[in-house]
Amino acid sequence: MASNIPSTTTPLDQIAPTSTDVELAVLPISNERPPSKEDDPFLVAFNPTYDADNPKDWPSSRKWAVTDVLSATGFNRIMVSTIMAPALGTIARELHMSTAESVMAMSIYLLATAFGPLVIGPLSEVYGRTWVLHVSNVWFLVWNIACGFANTKELLIGARFLAGFGASAIYALSGGVLGDVWRPEQRGKSLGKYLLIPVLGAAVGPIIGGFMAGRTTWRWMFWSTSIFQAVMALVSFSAFHESYEPLILRRRAEKLRKDTGDSRYYTVHERFVQNISIPKLLGRTISRPMRLLIFHPIIQIMSLIEAFFYGLLYIMLSSFSDMWIQHYGVSVELSGLHYLAIALGEMAGAQLGGMWMDRYYRRKAARHPGREATPEDRIPPFASIWRIIPTLGLIWYGWTIQYRVHWAVVDVAMFLMMFGMQIAGMNLSAYVIDAYPEHTSSATAASQFLRSLTAFLFPLFTPAMYGRLGYGWGNTMLAFAGLLIGVPAPLLVWKYGARLRAKAASSW
Template sequence: MSFEVTWNGNDDPNDPYNWPFARCMAMTTLISVGGLVSTMSTSMMAPALTQISTDLGLGASATQLALSIYLLAFVFGPFIIAPFSEMYGRKPAWLFCHVWYIFWNALCPVNKSKGILIAGRFLSGFGGSVGIAIASATTADLWRPSQRGVSLSIVTFAPFLGAAIGPILGGTITQHVGWPWLFWTVSLFDSSILFLSLFLVHESYAPVLLSRKAAKLRKSTGNPLYSTQFERSHPTLGKKLMVSFTRPIKVLVTRPIIQFMSLLLAYNFGIYCLALATFANIFADKYHQTESQRGLNYIAIALGSTIATQVGGPVTDRVWAHLKGKASGKVVPEYRVPLMIPGTLLTPIGLFLYGWSAERHWHWIVTDIGAAIFSGGIMMGSNAMYAYLIDEFAEHAASANAAARSWTNVMGFVFPIFAPSLYQRFGYGWGNSLLAFIYLGLGIPAPLILWRYGERLRALGKPVEMMLNGSAETVDTMQTTQGLEKADEKR
């Protein structure tokens, strides 16, 4: 017989859901600012690509590789970081990855070597991927499902600003003190975030906190029978490692809902990264702006993303609460689907306007408006899908997020590489129109499929997953929102 360790009722102050509002908000905000570093690093090189190419003797393709290889690391990083955070906790993963990022990012410009630059970009990307690996999962630790839309809008606020701050910073620093200081400035900034994290980031993952509580009870009482559900399901270190570090791959392989979401998110993110990589070129080629001026146009992308998410977050929660009320308290992940629809419409509209205004040499503000519209559409749709995944996978949202983003980060790496060929062949007008038509083919059916068949898609693959994990207890931890609501009652 064993004694299951849980929270001491619904009001247990150690349960992150019952932490003071100020603590949760401070932690969410700092994690958001940490994500700013990651997105700045994605785009800060864009205005400096010409100077970097000249200084290092890089061709056009090699220069784009140096920019986008940072995102290639995002393919692999979350598959390690997410399960690590589910086994040892969010805080150790967060601190280690920031130390790793600071070191490799600062090393990138040393000796102005193309080998060091490309290797440093890739390795720093591994640490930078901690934001996408655990940020949304951490908000699920801290905030209840009824607050999911708002909490996601907070944690994604600063990262979306990075799309503008990175190129603006890149253009200004490159023009005045040289491109190596791009890397050193961001590493110094991230060092300050790391210092604050030591005090403001607290461990929030419930299974880890309960395991620590069980360990204290075993030590204080001398009774070895105190344990948590996770400890009973995976009693040995080897079993824990095997289950935790293979979970993202198993989820990706066995769950069609993850495969479906991965396809949608991949195309969304691919377009976004393509725009970040080529945005400055449009204003150089078509509008003949200086490096500093080109960087300022990125404000349009950040503004569109920020407005969409900050408006979309509260609306998501209101729609969720309304549908929950209509269903007499029953909740399903499909309640997040309605906010995918505006994104499906805004993204192609923005792409058409963005592409053809540049092609026809309309005023630069029209091009910026188009970029703001399509970036806002992409982020609104993406946040709705991330909320859907958190609702479905609950405690293992980090692993599910890593699995869903696998192809996302591949596309983020690949799209900027073929962008020069795309626009050289079709021009900005038809090039972006092609991207918009493909988006319409994927985006319009997606919300309809999820709303009508989402429950069936979510059910597919669960028996296979059970066999791969080796026990029903493991699968029981992969709770849907209904299960999470029941767990909340116990808390």
């Protein structure tokens, strides 16, 4: 038995409280071989061959139910981030806002999604995924409704920030839950299916918002999405199952102790936290995402790559509708329809990227039988090629607008850019899940922090950039920056990722 596990005669009253389903559960950090049932018959663990309670052994129907609940919830929360875009002018006039203030009202939602996961992600590794999802559903619903009733700019901006904080739970939970229920060889398929609906949210939002802005009050943007959110909150109570392994095992151990009257049953995680005070435990847990971001080079590299391209995405999303109205003279409703090019590009990238990722992973395993798979298997040496595609699309998009080329050519450029960004980003998401299996939600939250910051900040300077440089040179400048950041970084991770992970401090 590993030396850091106390004997089974340790009094159970030294273990953290176990009276409710919402309980503390932290993964051990010992590098020694973990104990097994053969070492100790009182250890409560999953059966390694098959265990109905193990999320990775769940029936496919339950796995997809959990994944689909997250996907549909993510669609609504991401859609709300952009649904205001076509109506910013209308909202600004009604609430007496300047242009900067109206853009702030939309972007501050994204600022909240930078800070929310830093708290919500770690809490899901303490109290479980289900509790966090249900609480965030209610929180988001309340403040999104408040946005619809806002009669001052201060109330709208404040409610948008608080709604974004609740919405951010989806960023913290998605990676953790997908890592909980899907095995590594299914990572691409699960990510592709999960992303199929949420990636539509950012593009569908302005489409719906455009028609609402032109035909009814902008307030229905928030009321309609609140109705959808209420439905999803009700569905999640029955369709979403707890997937966090430490909490599932802890409940099993509690039942065994109650049914048998034998207090010697325990889980590794209970023994690990038994001598740690709850304040210290929560402090270490909540600070984990920032410690990962500050001290783990892998998270730093991944965050920088994803942050830059996520910022580019929101530059496009925030300026796309206005570009069609100002440069091509189309109506608000028709300007929203062009967001279909964004949606189709992201959908194609997510589906093809998932298939390609799993196929490469299986071929790698077949080529090296008996070798243990590594997270670097998610990033092949030619992955940098995918980063060239969105930069070419960005240049194409900028100069076609500059010279007012036919609208179809502009939409094709946007499709190409979104396709490349999505297919390249999936590899990085899968890498983080595989590299931090014990603390996936915290690692995802660390990566999301910089992504949301750039999504908040980049649109703020977009009008000034395009005003001075024009769409052609403005996008060309962004494209070259994308090449400098996006092409070398995946190669560095592929070549040196294992060494960097080995040198990194524990994620505890």
